[in-house]
Amino acid sequence: MQDVLEKIGRFTLHIFEQVGVLAVLFVRTLRQLPKIQVKNTIIQMAHLGVDSLPIVSLTLLFAGMVMTLQIVDILMRYGAQSTLGGVMSIAMGRELGPILTGVVVAGRVGAAMTAEIGTMKVTEQIDALRCMAVDPVAYLVVPRFVACVVMVPFLAFYGYLIGTGGGYAVATLGAGLTHFTYVNSIELFTTVSDVVYGMIKSMFFGGIIALIACHEGMNAQSGAEGVGQATTRSVVTSIIFIFICNYLLSIILY
């Protein structure tokens, strides 16, 4: 019992420590924001946005399809199949779109960021930046932070469309719902705020992913093993923070 409590205590302390460290990096990033390197940021945006489309499409498409498959029978049992489009749209807009996009981006882009910056750290490239009087936060963190904050909401919106579309395909082709029933239900139940709040949440998730990925990369220990461990830590911590942040933002926004 004591061991379990100790582990919970250590985990809680680790979370608070990470919050503190990220807050410091966040302030440093904001301070360097006016010196943003546009070209570098656009490259990061392209890398993050365009390159993530296939995996986001695949994840959200199948999530939408399987969710429809699971709930359409239950709704039909209660004669509520006409609400399916609205249920899917709200679920995708408010929760599944932002969360799944956040997790996918943390796994794909966050890991790549940590590995890249971690390799730069262990091969003294970050020291070389400092020797040339270039602030590593301005050069490495700011473009990635801005790219994530801007692109993750758009990816989440794209995921919302794909997920709802996947639901539409299963509902009309598999469950026998008409096009009108599904689309009308979306129009009836979904408000703009459902999607916009989801995008706002994604903006926070994007910031969290970038800050954690860059922090872990810049603090990677020497050697390939150190970079590997930093990459794993980056993905795990990002996902934990996304879930916690999602809960807190859901309380505030809805």
Add this chain to the structure above:
Amino acid sequence: MIRLQDVTVAYGNRVILDHINLDIRDGETLTILGASGSGKSTILRLIIGLQRPTDGKILINGEDITVYQEKQLDEVRMHMGMVFQYSALFDSMTVGENVAFGLRQRTHKSEEEIQRIVWEKLHLVGLDDSMAMLPNNLSGGMKKRVSLARAIAMDPEIILYDEPTAGLDPLRCMDINRLILSMQRHFGVTSVVVTHDMTSAFYISDRLALLQDGRFRLVAPREEFKNTDDREVQRFIHGGEFPEEGRKAT
């Protein structure tokens, strides 16, 4: 003038540098020798402000940089260049972009002027035909030379070399040694070199310093260092044996 005044570096109870004092004069080449892990590279990191000492002062042209904020340190670093042990080239950039990096980030020079400087510096190290190559396609010696070209791109007054000849064959070592000498002779730069390579050390240095147990055992001009009676220094120079002992053994 670089002055290390009563500098101590410790990690917990482990003391790396123990109240060391060292003056490096303008325009001279000083080589720091010492066993692996003795704190030689730490001295370079202290001079360029990558690391702060636990105690003591580091004076660059009379100013104590240990109390400087990062922004003030950046101003000091604008007058320094560093050649890293493993070159530390940005592997996503070409050779030309590596050399141009500092100029693009920290100056307002036109692109034509930057290209001219890049060509000039690469020409100086004999790599003007490799501008478009990526670091991964270069040999160890070429990487070191690009690293040197990058370090001198901003025309620094001080160049710090961390193991500049490590891992190179004797011919490439001599190329690097000649480049270090030419930096001093043609541009009057102050050079601080950390190395294990005794041939290189005696070829390029005005003075040498041996770091042992966290302190300088001997800091002396080249000839004095070479001919010192200090047995520990002689042991280090000759790799643990005196020449006559080595001959007797064989």
